[in-house]
Amino acid sequence: MTPWRRAAHGAVLGGVASGLAVRLGVRTSLVRMIWLVSVLLGGLGLVAYVAGWVFVPRRAESRCIAARVWAEPRERHASAVAAAVLVVLVLAVSGVTRPLSAGVLWPILPSALGALLVWRGASSAERERLAGSWSAPLVRVGRDRSWRATALRVGVGSAGVLVGLNVLAGARTSPTPLSNFLGGLVVTGAGLLVLFTPWWIQTVRELSEERLARSRAQARADVADHLHDSVLQMLALIQKAADDPAEVRRLARTTEHDLRAWLFEDQHAPRDSFAARVADLSREIEQDYAVRVELVTVGDAVLDAGLEAVLGATREAVINAAKWSGARDVHVYAEVSDEVSVFVRDRGRGFDPEAVDPQRRGLAFSIQERVARAGGRTSVRTRIGEGTEVEIVMKRAHP
Amino acid sequence: MKPRVFLVDDHELIRAGIRTELSDTVDVVGEADEVDAAIAMILERSPDVVLLDVHLPGGGGRAVIEGVRAHNETVAFLALSVSDAPEDVISLIRAGARGYVTKTIAASDLAEAVAAVAAGDVVFSPRLAGFVLDAFRDLPAGTSADPEFEALTPRERQVLRLIARGFSYRDVSVELGVAVKTVESHVSAVLRKLQLSNRHELSHWAHERRIL
Numbered sequence: 196m197t198p199w200r201r202a203a204h205g206a207v208l209g210g211v212a213s214g215l216a217v218r219l220g221v222r223t224s225l226v227r228m229i230w231l232v233s234v235l236l237g238g239l240g241l242v243a244y245v246a247g248w249v250f251v252p253r254r255a256e257s258r259c260i261a262a263r264v265w266a267e268p269r270e271r272h273a274s275a276v277a278a279a280v281l282v283v284l285v286l287a288v289s290g291v292t293r294p295l296s297a298g299v300l301w302p303i304l305p306s307a308l309g310a311l312l313v314w315r316g317a318s319s320a321e322r323e324r325l326a327g328s329w330s331a332p333l334v335r336v337g338r339d340r341s342w343r344a345t346a347l348r349v350g351v352g353s354a355g356v357l358v359g360l361n362v363l364a365g366a367r368t369s370p371t372p373l374s375n376f377l378g379g380l381v382v383t384g385a386g387l388l389v390l391f392t393p394w395w396i397q398t399v400r401e402l403s404e405e406r407l408a409r410s411r412a413q414a415r416a417d418v419a420d421h422l423h424d425s426v427l428q429m430l431a432l433i434q435k436a437a438d439d440p441a442e443v444r445r446l447a448r449t450t451e452h453d454l455r456a457w458l459f460e461d462q463h464a465p466r467d468s469f470a471a472r473v474a475d476l477s478r479e480i481e482q483d484y485a486v487r488v489e490l491v492t493v494g495d496a497v498l499d500a501g502l503e504a505v506l507g508a509t510r511e512a513v514i515n516a517a518k519w520s521g522a523r524d525v526h527v528y529a530e531v532s533d534e535v536s537v538f539v540r541d542r543g544r545g546f547d548p549e550a551v552d553p554q555r556r557g558l559a560f561s562i563q564e565r566v567a568r569a570g571g572r573t574s575v576r577t578r579i580g581e582g583t584e585v586e587i588v589m590k591r592a593h594p
Numbered sequence: 595m596k597p598r599v600f601l602v603d604d605h606e607l608i609r610a611g612i613r614t615e616l617s618d619t620v621d622v623v624g625e626a627d628e629v630d631a632a633i634a635m636i637l638e639r640s641p642d643v644v645l646l647d648v649h650l651p652g653g654g655g656r657a658v659i660e661g662v663r664a665h666n667e668t669v670a671f672l673a674l675s676v677s678d679a680p681e682d683v684i685s686l687i688r689a690g691a692r693g694y695v696t697k698t699i700a701a702s703d704l705a706e707a708v709a710a711v712a713a714g715d716v717v718f719s720p721r722l723a724g725f726v727l728d729a730f731r732d733l734p735a736g737t738s739a740d741p742e743f744e745a746l747t748p749r750e751r752q753v754l755r756l757i758a759r760g761f762s763y764r765d766v767s768v769e770l771g772v773a774v775k776t777v778e779s780h781v782s783a784v785l786r787k788l789q790l791s792n793r794h795e796l797s798h799w800a801h802e803r804r805i806l
Contacts, residue, residue: 487698491724491758494731526720526760530727538759584759 200254209248245309264316355386425453441485452478469502470495476510484517487524494531501589504569508562512539512585535589542582597712600641601625602632615701629653633661642712648675648682659689672711680725693717716781723757753780
């Protein structure tokens, strides 16, 4: 025969009854019925149930709750103290409400002790189930708006309130005024709870849903605003500029950058990041000239004077390429390691370094000058018809 | 013979655009706009190259690669995306894509990239080269248990740097004075390292950029 284990599934409270039914090979409902009768006939059933809960292990668990509590010195002491407090409390109450004490209070004491043990010693799986089984019916009842559920709730709730108020009203003239008063309060409170808890749960739920909906609407409005400001305006501009492919390309590219920056805003590096500043300047140049800047950065560093010089030189080199090369794409590669190197490359028309027009030489000179002053070097590789590449290298002050 | 190409993208406009751009150079044998349909049709038609969008309903481009490669190893994938995010790109490469290009790529470059992938080569855009350099950065060679997949050789780094600077494979071969085939074998080696490496630093890098 299988040992007696409390049921893990299909339990109403601790699974004692269904576990026993399995052990005896009878129907669970029969065991529960007998138990209910024994509770009504003087509370013995309640004590037996709690004892079963505490001393019979749950299915698939090796130790019972009492053993769990016993195994932990801290829990053992805490339970002993709590039990003492409980005994004193019950004795005090029964001293005040003498007539009740014999019939009602004696099963309550061991049951309360058992409940305490369950509270402290139940396994995490059982705790979880208990928490679920206590909150779930309330939520379910709150959601059930059928005629029958509502009628039942209102009926039971109002009956509780009426009975409770009645007991309260009669308390003064009864032989046991305090216990009647307390009992009346409890019953009235329970009635109110049954009447209003589902409604309250429902309200709380609706409130939080409404708040969620409102913040979603707010987010949607932000998106709409932004799309209107940037994308729709840009689309209008693009339609107007339809005859000018370069302009259309520039507008589309600008919108793309703008959208990207907006969508991935929080991923942006801080403002004093070299890589972020290179990205900024590429974007600005794309807006001002009809070129696409293909930017690749590897590594990053915090800006210092040397890197500022590199940035300035990079800007001029990219603008040079955008203005003079005639190429559609400008490649910028920036790598930060012990030194910073930037390559600005186009596959445009290139030039003869020996025979440049003065304006361009001026620009090239200003790039070289600026970087050299900060301790770096530049070089230009170009040939007519094969494009140009400017290289800027700078040792880092504090790598 | 034109390569047989299959398009996977959830935007009809993008598919139509690619179809038009490539109509002279490739044979488009089918298209799909979501993961499950894509896997089924690719397995049925076994194209030479699948042009694959990174973001797709039903699991993304990565799910398509994994679904197809479980049954068919010969289909090559070329990732095509508007996304510049390293996590998107690297995760597709690690799943088995043979290259990555952005949707803004010029039609002629796209055709070349498709032909290269169809021929078994690897397509490294400057951006992908930058991502890989970043991922393998600052790692001295031979510092870990499986050196073969742990670091890039100096030559591989050199090749990647040139690609990141905007050099085509041909430009790289001229610059280094080697054959184009040699350049291709270098980038293939890099791709393999990227796919096989389970290097700690790579996963750390990936994590920082919210990959995997």
